[in-house]
Amino acid sequence: MSLDPINLAAFLGMALVTYLTRIAGLALVGRLNLTPRAQAAFDAIPPAVLIAVIAPSALATGWIETVAALVSGLAATRLPLLGVVAVGVATVVGLRALF
Incomplete structure (x- = not known):
């Protein structure tokens, strides 16, 4: 398997743009009133x-x-994130087992 230089440049360009947009957001948020x-x-x-x-x-x-x-969604009003995930997974597993 070989890596095409155009694909590599596209990957690196997308990574750079993604990184810059995230950094720009962090830099600008402190300056906003x-x-x-x-x-x-x-x-x-x-x-x-x-x-x-x-x-x-x-x-x-x-x-x-x-x-x-x-x-x-209902569990999210009362439980922390890990509990919500557990409730969601248990609900899917339980309903799939029943039906």
């Missing part, structure tokens, strides 16, 4: 992105995974 409302909006971005990634997968794979996602 946000109002409390803007800060609340920025704080809502990570859970919104997480839901945007999880919801299509949970809704498109089948009813068992959809139920497990809903149960995990």
Whole structure:
């Protein structure tokens, strides 16, 4: 197996751009003076992105995974992350065993 120089350059370029965007975000966040409302909006971005990634997968794979996602969402209101993951996995395993 050989590595094409064009592919290598593309990989390295993508890695560099990804790294620079992450560093730029960290460098700029300290310079922003946000109002409390803007800060609340920025704080809502990570859970919104997480839901945007999880919801299509949970809704498109089948009813068992959809139920497990809903149960995990309810568990997330009371349990830490590891507990939520355990509840979600147990729900999928249990429902698949039953049905």
